[in-house]
Amino acid sequence: FEFDTLIINGKIATASECFNGDIAIKDGKIFAIAPDLKSLKAKSVIDAEGAYVTPGGVDGHTHIDQENTPGAKDYAYRGCDGFESGSRSSIAGGTTTFLAFAMQHKHRRDHTLSDVIAHYHDLATGNSYCDYGFHLIITDPTPERLAEFPKLIPDFGISSVKLYMTYDSLKLNDYEILHTISTARKVGITPMIHAENVDIIAFFSEELEKLDLLDPYSHARSRPALAEHEATNRAIVLSEVMNVPILLVHVSSPGSVQRIRKAQGKGLPIYAETCPQYLLLTDSRLQHPNYEGAKCVCSPPLRPSKEDLDGLWNGCRNGTFTIISSDHCPFRMDSDIGKAVAIKDSGKPGGDWRLIPNGIPGIETRMPLIFTFGVCTGRLSIERFVQLTSTNTAKLYGLYPKKGSIIPGADADLVIWYPQDKYKPTVLTNEMLHHDCDYTAFEGLEMLNWPRFTILRGQVVWDADKGEVTGTKGYGEFVSREPSWFAKNQILFDNITQTAWKNEWRPEFDRPSFK
Ligand code: URP
Ligand code: ZN
Numbered sequence: 021f022e023f024d025t026l027i028i029n030g031k032i033a034t035a036s037e038c039f040n041g042d043i044a045i046k047d048g049k050i051f052a053i054a055p056d057l058k059s060l061k062a063k064s065v066i067d068a069e070g071a072y073v074t075p076g077g078v079d080g081h082t083h084i085d086q087e088n089t090p091g092a093k094d095y096a097y098r099g100c101d102g103f104e105s106g107s108r109s110s111i112a113g114g115t116t117t118f119l120a121f122a123m124q125h126k127h128r129r130d131h132t133l134s135d136v137i138a139h140y141h142d143l144a145t146g147n148s149y150c151d152y153g154f155h156l157i158i159t160d161p162t163p164e165r166l167a168e169f170p171k172l173i174p175d176f177g178i179s180s181v182k183l184y185m186t187y188d189s190l191k192l193n194d195y196e197i198l199h200t201i202s203t204a205r206k207v208g209i210t211p212m213i214h215a216e217n218v219d220i221i222a223f224f225s226e227e228l229e230k231l232d233l234l235d236p237y238s239h240a241r242s243r244p245a246l247a248e249h250e251a252t253n254r255a256i257v258l259s260e261v262m263n264v265p266i267l268l269v270h271v272s273s274p275g276s277v278q279r280i281r282k283a284q285g286k287g288l289p290i291y292a293e294t295c296p297q298y299l300l301l302t303d304s305r306l307q308h309p310n311y312e313g314a315k316c317v318c319s320p321p322l323r324p325s326k327e328d329l330d331g332l333w334n335g336c337r338n339g340t341f342t343i344i345s346s347d348h349c350p351f352r353m354d355s356d357i358g359k360a361v362a363i364k365d366s367g368k369p370g371g372d373w374r375l376i377p378n379g380i381p382g383i384e385t386r387m388p389l390i391f392t393f394g395v396c397t398g399r400l401s402i403e404r405f406v407q408l409t410s411t412n413t414a415k416l417y418g419l420y421p422k423k424g425s426i427i428p429g430a431d432a433d434l435v436i437w438y439p440q441d442k443y444k445p446t447v448l449t450n451e452m453l454h455h456d457c458d459y460t461a462f463e464g465l466e467m468l469n470w471p472r473f474t475i476l477r478g479q480v481v482w483d484a485d486k487g488e489v490t491g492t493k494g495y496g497e498f499v500s501r502e503p504s505w506f507a508k509n510q511i512l513f514d515n516i517t518q519t520a521w522k523n524e525w526r527p528e529f530d531r532p533s534f535k
């Protein structure tokens with residue numbers, strides 16, 4: 021019996037423990053984990069030299085080849101990374117699976133959800149270096165479209181939908197959200213909510229326009245933290261009233277973290293995501309004298325202070341945050357569409373944020389940044405790092421234990437890091453990255469580690485010593501997902517405790533008879 025690959029001398033880190041050991045891989049799956057497998061025969065042997073071996077990253081939030089990626093004024097922008105460049109960048113940064121958005125267009129009532137999904141499969145099939153799945157963005161929850169929800173998991177392997185509370189071309193009102201999440205609940209779909217108060221943003225935007233304050237920094241002023249706090253609170257209430265587990269995406273402010281933690285403390289099934297940009301960058305990045313600030317325009321915006329960053333790191337440490345995703349949403353500075361529009365066409369001295377597409381790239385830098393600024397600084401244990409970047413994402417979105425785990429039978433998706441004493445601290449530059457974007461917002465940060473090898477289903481797809489992507493385009497597969505592991509447990513809990521929205525929907529008093 022010959023194994024395909026042996027990984028020896030690893031410090032194997034999972035979501036719950038860290039131990040020295042070897043891993044044997046056969047047919048793309050983890051076959052055995054033991055203290056010493058060095059006597060086994062294998063076609064290839066990789067010596068981890070005592071470095072951490074973690075599950076491959078799972079990025080729960082990426083905009084890849086997405087039509088009409090939301091922009092400040094609802095222009096139809098398309099990001100610069102398709103499945104080829106986006107997935108190439110992903111594996112070079114240790115992420116072996118990402119979830120991208122398949123977006124329903126509000127103005128295309130003739131398109132069924134099946135049509136939307138088929139369209140994104142066309143874009144992805146044969147083009148990806150890593151595994152991927154889809155979330156659906158629901159912008160027009162008509163009864164016909166909601167009637168398609170029961171087939172999303174069995175027929176399409178899609179178990180999550182994203183709903184927006186803001187952006188005129190995407191937003192749902194509370195009534196529409198209630199309909200959508202109650203339908204989602206019945207079929208085990210997890211709603212993800214972009215929580216910002218659309219009217220607060222509209223009001224502030226108009227005031228800023230009157231004052232001709234249109235530079236990139238004013239974009240952040242148009243979307244104050246309170247707009248996020250209010251919408252976060254409202255999303256929690258809507259979730260509670262329907263007893264639906266939800267995930268709050270890209271949480272940027274400690275005020276939201278406090279509201280989420282309070283809800284979790286009451287036992288509500290509220291999950292939350294943050295992103296490296298909100299943990300590492302402040303809105304001083306938007307205050308450049310030239311147009312550089314456009315690079316960091318995203319929604320919700322970067323927040324003002326070190327206290328904001330600290331509050332988010334706290335939320336990562338204490339478990340309020342379930343996952344850290346990239347929100348990879350890349351636009352080039354130098355192209356006709358994209359960030360550069362604001363520079364070239366606005367005629368305004370600081371550019372015009374209303375024309376700047378929202379979002380920053382980050383699929384490749386997510387894992388190394390959180391390893392560097394989380395694990396290496398001691399802010400996060402290695403186990404918490406694995407939870408936030410891989411295992412919890414797999415559990416939350418119905419990919420576990422195939423993805424996000426190092427156990428026999430799981431996909432052999434692994435990252436082998438550098439032994440700390442073998443990695444020379446490196447200043448991050450965009451030239452190091454593999455996306456099609458012409459900048460990174462994290463330029464100049466000093467990295468203290470990087471994935472040395474990324475392994476996807478047993479194949480080495482990234483080899484940092486060679487400095488190259490060794491995987492092949494088209495090797496990446498669509499992964500069909502099940503209901504959220506977290507939500508499943510919540511529903512089980514409800515069935516046992518009999519709390520499941522009975523009080524709201526089926527009052528237990530005897531109804532008067534109207535015969
Ligand atoms: O600015 C951002 N984050 N753009 C992407 C769209 C979104 O809402 O995630
Ligand atoms: Zn369209």
Ligand code: ZN
Pocket residue numbers: 214269270319
């Ligand atoms: Zn969003």
Ligand code: ZN
Pocket residue numbers: 081083347348349
């Ligand atoms: Zn996003």
